[in-house]
Amino acid sequence: MLKIEDLWVDIHGKEVLRGINLHIGRGETHCLFGKNGSGKTTLLMTIMGFSGYEIKQGRISFKGQDITKTPLNERSAMGAGLLFQRPPTLRGVKLKDMLAVCRRGKDDSGLAEQLAVKYGFDRFLEREVNLGFSGGEIKKSELLQLLAQNPDLTLLDEPESGVDIENLQIIGDMIRKLLQKDIHRNRQKSGLIITHTGFILNYVAADRGHVMLDGQIYCQGNPLEIFEGIQKYGYEECVRCRQ
Amino acid sequence: MSSVTHEENMKKPVSQGGDEALIRRFSPASQAEPLKNAELLEKDEVEKLKDTGFDLSGEGRSGTFLMANCGVTKCACGGVRGVELMPVTEALKKYGWLKEYWWQLVEADKDAFTKETERGLDNGYFIRALPGERIVYPLQTCLYIRSDNTAQRVHNIVIAEEGSELHVITGCATHPHLTSGLHIGVSEFYVKKGAKIVFTMIHNWGEDVYVRPRTGVRVEEDGVFLSNYITLKGVKSIQTYPVAYLTGTNALARFNSVIVAPKGSHIDTGAKVVLEAPGAKSEIISRTISYGGRIIARGHLVGLAKGVKAHLECQGLILSEEGVIHAIPELEAHVADVDMSHEAAVGKIAKEEIEYLMARGLSEEEATSTIVRGFLNVEIEGLSKELNEELKSIATEGQKGM
Numbered sequence: 193m194l195k196i197e198d199l200w201v202d203i204h205g206k207e208v209l210r211g212i213n214l215h216i217g218r219g220e221t222h223c224l225f226g227k228n229g230s231g232k233t234t235l236l237m238t239i240m241g242f243s244g245y246e247i248k249q250g251r252i253s254f255k256g257q258d259i260t261k262t263p264l265n266e267r268s269a270m271g272a273g274l275l276f277q278r279p280p281t282l283r284g285v286k287l288k289d290m291l292a293v294c295r296r297g298k299d300d301s302g303l304a305e306q307l308a309v310k311y312g313f314d315r316f317l318e319r320e321v322n323l324g325f326s327g328g329e330i331k332k333s334e335l336l337q338l339l340a341q342n343p344d345l346t347l348l349d350e351p352e353s354g355v356d357i358e359n360l361q362i363i364g365d366m367i368r369k370l371l372q373k374d375i376h377r378n379r380q381k382s383g384l385i386i387t388h389t390g391f392i393l394n395y396v397a398a399d400r401g402h403v404m405l406d407g408q409i410y411c412q413g414n415p416l417e418i419f420e421g422i423q424k425y426g427y428e429e430c431v432r433c434r435q
Numbered sequence: 436m437s438s439v440t441h442e443e444n445m446k447k448p449v450s451q452g453g454d455e456a457l458i459r460r461f462s463p464a465s466q467a468e469p470l471k472n473a474e475l476l477e478k479d480e481v482e483k484l485k486d487t488g489f490d491l492s493g494e495g496r497s498g499t500f501l502m503a504n505c506g507v508t509k510c511a512c513g514g515v516r517g518v519e520l521m522p523v524t525e526a527l528k529k530y531g532w533l534k535e536y537w538w539q540l541v542e543a544d545k546d547a548f549t550k551e552t553e554r555g556l557d558n559g560y561f562i563r564a565l566p567g568e569r570i571v572y573p574l575q576t577c578l579y580i581r582s583d584n585t586a587q588r589v590h591n592i593v594i595a596e597e598g599s600e601l602h603v604i605t606g607c608a609t610h611p612h613l614t615s616g617l618h619i620g621v622s623e624f625y626v627k628k629g630a631k632i633v634f635t636m637i638h639n640w641g642e643d644v645y646v647r648p649r650t651g652v653r654v655e656e657d658g659v660f661l662s663n664y665i666t667l668k669g670v671k672s673i674q675t676y677p678v679a680y681l682t683g684t685n686a687l688a689r690f691n692s693v694i695v696a697p698k699g700s701h702i703d704t705g706a707k708v709v710l711e712a713p714g715a716k717s718e719i720i721s722r723t724i725s726y727g728g729r730i731i732a733r734g735h736l737v738g739l740a741k742g743v744k745a746h747l748e749c750q751g752l753i754l755s756e757e758g759v760i761h762a763i764p765e766l767e768a769h770v771a772d773v774d775m776s777h778e779a780a781v782g783k784i785a786k787e788e789i790e791y792l793m794a795r796g797l798s799e800e801e802a803t804s805t806i807v808r809g810f811l812n813v814e815i816e817g818l819s820k821e822l823n824e825e826l827k828s829i830a831t832e833g834q835k836g837m
C-alpha cells in the first residue's frame with residue numbers, strides 16, 4: 193500500500209527527516225512512537241503532500257505508483273486521508289459542507305450525516321469547522337470527515353490526545369471502522385497511527401510499531417512490546433538498543 | 436449631537452477636489468428619459484434588479500418604490516397599514532414638519548455631492564413607520580440609473596416613530612448595458628425612542644459608475660439601527676461613510692458590510708458611530724475581498740459617555756497580487772468608563788486552510804472558492820431566514836466569474 197524509501201525532508205532548510213524507510217502492506221495497521229519534535233507529524237504531512245515539506249532525497253510510492261511529486265488533492269483522490277493534529281479553523285464553512293466535500297464523487301451522499309448521528313456528533317453539523325471545537329471534538333470531527341472520505345490509507349496523527357475516557361471508546365470505534373478492524377480476511381484498509389499514550393492500542397490492534405527519534409526510525413517490531421519498553425525504560429533505551 | 440465630532444466628520448471625506456469636475460462629466464437625470472411604468476423594464480433589467488434584492492412582483496414586501504433616472508416609476512404600499520411610503524418631494528409638500536428632518540444629519544454644504552443634491556434634487560423616498568407599528572415585511576426601494584452618462588441625485592428620509600419597527604431593502608443599480616454614471620444618495624435615518632430600523636442596501640453597478648452615498652443616522656433612547664451593506668460587482672468608485680449619532684441611553688447601531696472589489700474598482704467605505712449617551716452600543720463589522728481593486732475599510736468609534744460598548748472589526752482577503760486593502764480602524768474615547776475594541780486582519784487566504792480542503796479532495800481553485808464563500812457567508816442579523824437565503828444566493832452568484 194505504502195512504501196517509503198530513504199526519505200530525507202527539510203522544513204525551512206532544517207533537516208527534519210533523515211533517511212526514513214517504511215513499508216505498510218494492504219490491510220495493515222502500523223503505529224509510530226517517538227519523542228516530541230522527532231519528526232512524526234512531518235512524516236505524515238510529507239506522505240500526504242503538504243507544501244513546506246521539502247523532499248531532498250528518496251521516494252514515496254502509494255498503491256504501486258510513485259507519488260513523490262503528486263499534488264496533495266490527487267493523493268487524496270487516490271485514497272490517502274489524514275487526521276490532522278492541529279487542523280485550521282474554516283470560518284463560514286460548516287462541518288456539513290466539509291462532509292459534503294469529503295463525500296464528493298461517492299454515492300450515498302446521506303452517509304456522512306447518518307454517521308454523525310451514530311457517533312453523537314450531529315449537533316455539530318451546522319457549526320463552522322473547528323471554530324471553538326474542544327480538543328476531543330476536533331478529533332471526532334476529523335474522524336467523521338475521514339469516514340465520509342473513506343480512504344484506503346489513513347494517517348492518524350495522535351487521534352486520542354485530549355480525548356476523555358468515554359469518548360475514547362467512540363473514537364476507537366470510529367478508527368476500527370475506518371481500518372476495517374471487523375473484517376479479518378482480505379482486509380483492504382491500511383493505517384498509520386501516531387500515539388504517545390498508547391491508549392488507542394486498547395481499541396485498535398496494530399500489526400507493527402516503529403520508533404522515531406531525531407528524524408530516523410530506530411526500531412521496528414511488535415507494537416505492544418515496543419510500547420511496554422518505552423514505558424519502562426524511556427526512549428533512551430531505543431538509542432542504546434540500536435547502538 | 437456633538438458639534439465637535441460632527442465638524443470633524445465633515446473634514447473626513449477623502450475626495451481631494453475634482454468632485455465638481457466629476458459631477459460636470461455627467462448630465463443630470465432630469466434630462467434623461469423617465470420610465471413611465473415598470474412593465475417597460477426589459478427582462479435583463481428585471482434580473483439585474485433582482486440581484487439587488489428588488490423583486491418587481493413585490494412578493495413578501497410591505498411596499499415598493501422604484502425610481503428610474505429622475506422619476507418615480509412605482510410607489511405603492513399595497514394596503515399595508517402603519518407605514519407611509521411616498522416620493523420625498525411629495526412628502527415635503529404634504530408635511531411642513533418634514534423640514535425638521537431635512538438636511539439635519541447630513542449637512543447640505545458638506546461637499547460637492549451634497550451641494551449638487553440640494554441644488555438639483557431628482558427625488559428620493561420618504562418612509563415612515565407610525566408610532567408603535569411593527570412592519571413585518573420589508574419595504575423595498577430601488578434607485579436605478581437607466582440612461583448612460585447620467586447623474587442621479589437622490590435624497591431619502593426614513594423615520595421610525597416611537598416604538599415602531601421597519602425593514603427597508605434598497606437596491607441600487609445601473610442598466611445592464613450602461614457603463615457610465617454617477618449616483619449621489621443622501622439618506623437621513625431617524626430612529627425614535629424604542630424603535631428599530633433594519634436597513635439593507637445592495638449595490639450592483641457598472642464598470643464606470645461613481646457612487647457617493649451620504650448618510651446620517653440618529654438613534655434615540657433604546658432605539659436600534661442595523662445596517663447591512665453589500666457590493667459584489669464591478670464599479671469604478673464608491674465612497675461612503677455613514678455617521679450614526681447615538682443620542683439616547685442604550686441606543687444601538689450596527690454596521691455590517693460585505694464588499695468585493697473587482698479589478699479597476701476603488702471602494703472607500705466605512706462608518707462612524709458617535710456614542711453620546713450612557714449605555715449606547717455599537718459594532719462596525721466589515722468583510723472585504725479584493726480581486727485587484729482597492730478597498731479602504733474605515734471605522735471610527737467615538738465614546739463620549741459612560742458605559743458605552745463598541746467594537747470594530749475589519750477582515751480583508753486579497754485574492755490578486757494587484758489588490759489593495761487598507762483597514763483604518765479608529766477608537767476614540769473621551770471618558771474612562773468605556774469598553775471599546777477593534778480587530779483587523781488583512782491578507783491572503785492562509786495556505787493551511789487551502790491545503791486542509793485539498794487533503795479532503797478539492798483542487799486548489801475549489802478550495803479557494805469554498806473559503807471565499809465561507810468568508811462572505813455572514814448570517815445577517817435582523818433579516819428573516821428567507822431574506823438571508825436570498826442574500827446568500829446573491830453572494831454566491833456574485834462570486835461567479837471572479
Ligand SMILES: Nc1ncnc2c1ncn2[C@@H]1O[C@H](COP(=O)(O)OP(=O)(O)OP(=O)(O)O)[C@@H](O)[C@H]1O
Nearest residue numbers: 203204206208226227228229230231232233234235
Ligand atoms: N513550520 C516549521 N518551521 C520550523 N520548524 C518546524 C516546522 N514544522 C516542524 N518543525 C520542526 O520539525 C521538527 C519535527 O516536528 P514534528 O511536528 O514532525 O514533530 P512530532 O514528532 O510530530 O512532535 P510531537 O510529538 O510534539 O507532535 C520539530 O523540531 C519542529 O519544531
Ligand SMILES: [Mg+2]
Nearest residue numbers: 232233277349
Ligand atoms: Mg506531531
